Amino acid sequence: MQASYFAKKIIRSVLTIWLVVTFTFAALHMSGDPIEALVGDQAPAAVVAHYREKFGLDRPLWEQYVSYLHSIALGDFGLSMSDQKPATTLIAEALPNTLRLGLVSFIGGLTGGVVLGIVAALNRNRPVDRFVMSFAVFGFSMPNFFLGILLMLLFALHLRVLPSAGADTGWHLILPAITLGTHFAGTFARFTRSAMLEVMNKQYMTAARAKGAPQARRVFWHALPNAAIPILTIVGLKLGDLVAGSIVVESVFAWPGIGRLLVGAVTSRDFALVQAILIMVAITMMLTNLAVDFIYTIVDPRMRTSEGARA
Amino acid sequence: MKPWITTVARWRKKERSLVTAEARFPALVVAALVFMAFIFLVAILADVIAPYDYRAQSLRLRLASPVFLEGDLRHILGTDELGRDVFSRLLYATRFSIVIALAGTLMGATLGTLLGFIAAHYRGTVEEGIMMLADVQASLPFMLIALALIAAFGGSVLLFTAIMGIYGWEVFARLTRGVVLSANGQGYATAMTALGAPPRHIYWRHILPNILSVLIVQFTLNFPQVILLETSLSFLGLGIRPPLTSLGQMLGAGRAYITTAWWVAILPGSLIFLTTMSISIIGDWLRDRFDPTLRNQ
Numbered sequence: 001m002q003a004s005y006f007a008k009k010i011i012r013s014v015l016t017i018w019l020v021v022t023f024t025f026a027a028l029h030m031s032g033d034p035i036e037a038l039v040g041d042q043a044p045a046a047v048v049a050h051y052r053e054k055f056g057l058d059r060p061l062w063e064q065y066v067s068y069l070h071s072i073a074l075g076d077f078g079l080s081m082s083d084q085k086p087a088t089t090l091i092a093e094a095l096p097n098t099l100r101l102g103l104v105s106f107i108g109g110l111t112g113g114v115v116l117g118i119v120a121a122l123n124r125n126r127p128v129d130r131f132v133m134s135f136a137v138f139g140f141s142m143p144n145f146f147l148g149i150l151l152m153l154l155f156a157l158h159l160r161v162l163p164s165a166g167a168d169t170g171w172h173l174i175l176p177a178i179t180l181g182t183h184f185a186g187t188f189a190r191f192t193r194s195a196m197l198e199v200m201n202k203q204y205m206t207a208a209r210a211k212g213a214p215q216a217r218r219v220f221w222h223a224l225p226n227a228a229i230p231i232l233t234i235v236g237l238k239l240g241d242l243v244a245g246s247i248v249v250e251s252v253f254a255w256p257g258i259g260r261l262l263v264g265a266v267t268s269r270d271f272a273l274v275q276a277i278l279i280m281v282a283i284t285m286m287l288t289n290l291a292v293d294f295i296y297t298i299v300d301p302r303m304r305t306s307e308g309a310r311a
Numbered sequence: 312m313k314p315w316i317t318t319v320a321r322w323r324k325k326e327r328s329l330v331t332a333e334a335r336f337p338a339l340v341v342a343a344l345v346f347m348a349f350i351f352l353v354a355i356l357a358d359v360i361a362p363y364d365y366r367a368q369s370l371r372l373r374l375a376s377p378v379f380l381e382g383d384l385r386h387i388l389g390t391d392e393l394g395r396d397v398f399s400r401l402l403y404a405t406r407f408s409i410v411i412a413l414a415g416t417l418m419g420a421t422l423g424t425l426l427g428f429i430a431a432h433y434r435g436t437v438e439e440g441i442m443m444l445a446d447v448q449a450s451l452p453f454m455l456i457a458l459a460l461i462a463a464f465g466g467s468v469l470l471f472t473a474i475m476g477i478y479g480w481e482v483f484a485r486l487t488r489g490v491v492l493s494a495n496g497q498g499y500a501t502a503m504t505a506l507g508a509p510p511r512h513i514y515w516r517h518i519l520p521n522i523l524s525v526l527i528v529q530f531t532l533n534f535p536q537v538i539l540l541e542t543s544l545s546f547l548g549l550g551i552r553p554p555l556t557s558l559g560q561m562l563g564a565g566r567a568y569i570t571t572a573w574w575v576a577i578l579p580g581s582l583i584f585l586t587t588m589s590i591s592i593i594g595d596w597l598r599d600r601f602d603p604t605l606r607n608q
Contacts, residue, residue: 016447027463141588143539145546145559146580149566153577157570240452247454248543252566262455263547266462274462282451289450 009293013286020282024275025068029061077276080265087276090261097167098257102246104177109184114231116185117192118219124197132189139186144245148179148252165254176253180245184238191234195227202226229300236292243281340596343589350586353402354409361399366554369394374572391561391575392568400556404579407557408586412538415475419537420530423480427487428514431495442488445481453478454540461549471550475541479533486529490522524601531594535587542583558583 052058059067071078077087120132155175156164163172199205200223208222243259250259258277265273353360370393376382377389377397388398426445430438448456457474464470491514494500499521503513542559544550551557553564558579565576 012446015443016450019443019447020451024459027459030463137588137591141535141584141591143542143580143583143587145543146562146584149562149569149576149580153569153573240450244452244454244543247458248547251547262458263549266458266549269462269465271462274459278455278459281455285450285452 006290006293009290013290017279017282017286020279021069021072022065024278025065028271028275072279077279078272080273081268081270087273090273091258091276091280094256094258094261097255098246098250098259101173101176101180101250101255101257102242104173105180105246106184106242108177109181110188110235112181113185113188114192116189118196118224120189120193121196121200122219129193132193136186136190136193139182139184139189142182144179144183145248145252147182148176148249151175151179152253167255167257172253172255176249176255179252180242180249183241183245187234187238187241188231191231192227195230196223198230199223199226225299229296232292232296232299236289239285239288243285337596339592343592346585346589347593350405350409350582350589354406357402357406361396361402363396363399365395365400365403365556367395367399374568374575376572377574380574388578389572389574391565391572397575397578400561401558401578401582404556404558404561405582407551407555408538408541408559408583411472411475411541411551411557412534414472415478415537415541416530416534418473418476419479419533420483420526422476423483424487424526426480427484427489428491430484430488431491432510432514438488441484445484448477448481454543457540457544458549461544466549466552468551468555471541471544475537478537478540482529482533483526486525487522490525491518494518494521528594528598528601531590531597535590535594538583538587538590 049058057064075088079085080087080090083090116132116135120129123129152164152175155162162175163169164175166172205218205222208218213222246257247259247262249255250257251263254260258281262274262277264270265277369390372386372390372394373392375386375390375394378384378387380389382389386396386398388396388401391397391400426441430441456477460474461471495518499517500513503517504510508517541550541557542562545552545557545559546563548560548563551560553560561579562576562583565572565579569576
């Protein structure tokens with residue numbers, strides 16, 4: 001059963017990627033004449049015709065679509081209009097920075113959030129719990145661009161202890177990572193708390209207590225693995241927030257990653273670069289979601305049976 | 312029913328309502344409701360309250376301090392880099408941000424609910440198609456879709472609002488489809504069908520009122536997200552652009568002067584934060600009240 005479950009998921013993911021690619025093709029064609037944008041509307045007809053032929057724009061639409069799919073499948077996204085480098089080269093240059101910032105923020109936010117959530121659940125309705133929950137509300141209501149500016153104002157301009165922009169040293173990572181991670185810490189704290197509270201009422205927790213297991217063992221050995229299942233779902237869902245968040249945070253802190261590259265490309269309407277980033281992110285997200293589904297079956301043995309997968 | 316039973320029931324209810332008034336309307340929720348009422352009032356009355364035109368420049372009075380930093384009374388919240396009155400700009404920015412977010416959320420809710428009804432009514436291929444589109448949108452961060460659309464079609468206000476209107480439709484479509492499918496199996500819908508009511512009548516008069524509370528809760532959960540989306544994009548210079556303004560646009564333009572005139576950026580930023588936080592608090596509270604499965608937690 002497991003194989004067919006994953007086959008279905010994979011087919012769905014491929015379909016989604018195909019729809020995204022088709023969407024970019026359609027957007028590219030509905031957004032106006034690229035030749036006119038390139039040579040201007042005063043250009044002689046012969047020049048326009050020359051460029052049309054050169055870029056294959058004189059061929060029927062379906063032929064253009066097929067050759068578009070073909071080049072995307074080969075990883076050829078065309079040249080960035082503004083600096084005439086292949087879009088993939090620009091992405092490859094920016095990718096390590098984005099991964100560094102994204103991973104540090106996500107792992108930091110996840111760990112911090114889970115720890116806070118456990119602490120809140122263990123101290124339910126006490127001041128500690130209230131404090132953690134206030135932080136959680138703060139974390140996911142605070143716009144990341146505003147938090148970034150506030151942190152920059154405090155740590156870079158007033159206290160002068162951290163750099164405000166760029167990515168030259170490890171110190172440069174701290175402010176953007178805190179900005180991006182706070183949102184996740186807030187979200188995960190909330191979900192961990194409710195997942196833990198749910199689990200702690202279960203009979204196996206009473207049983208663990210009755211047989212004399214110490215609290216640390218009960219929390220980390222009995223409760224947490226069971227609470228991990230809903231938390232894992234959120235991890236998969238929050239990945240999109242990480243991408244969206246890094247677009248903004250990278251721009252605030254002049255962090256030379258994919259997000260800033262994308263904002264620059266949208267500003268200059270460099271669609272070759274925009275579509276390359278769009279498709280690449282879509283593929284990454286599909287793969288990660290498949291990975292999360294796969295981790296599910298490891299964490300939760302019930303998912304390995306047909307009933308579990310459907311539930 | 313015997314009269315004394317109703318009397319006791321009424322008395323019990325009264326007692327309960329007194330005891331649980333605080334539990335049902337926590338102070339934080341009341342504060343959030345009051346703040347949102349204030350924000351909506353500001354958005355409606357912006358042109359009445361504003362002492363200046365929000366675009367009026369006065370280049371001799373650039374980056375003037377607000378009153379609480381020993382500025383003078385002409386510009387109570389100071390001026391920005393072009394000598395425009397920050398107070399008046401805040402009022403109009405609030406209006407623009409609220410109107411766009413409200414329009415966007417409403418469009419998304421209407422579109423999604425409609426598609427949800429269509430999917431549940433026609434089933435088959437139509438349903439598959441709609442749900443697949445919903446899956447695609449759910450699997451990508453909407454920020455990315457919005458940026459791609461802006462890159463392709465440019466940044467007119469109308470288009471930008473329309474993009475905000477695509478946000479979140481998939482949540483409403485999934486919700487509506489699910490609820491309509493289960494409602495179709497319930498007695499009241501079957502009874503109406505047996506009485507010969509056309510499907511449109513059943514959906515509009517009988518099923519919609521029953522799922523309205525769910526939709527309203529979802530609306531309040533989506534609303535702050537649309538505000539964040541609009542302000543983020545405007546902050547990046549890709550949403551609402553000058554001469555128009557929004558809270559995000561003010562913050563984005565003002566951050567260059569953060570060392571010399573922090574109020575130009577911090578004031579609109581604080582308004583965004585307080586607004587999204589208030590609506591989140593109200594949305595959570597509504598969800599807890601309408602969702603009976605959460606009531607005993």
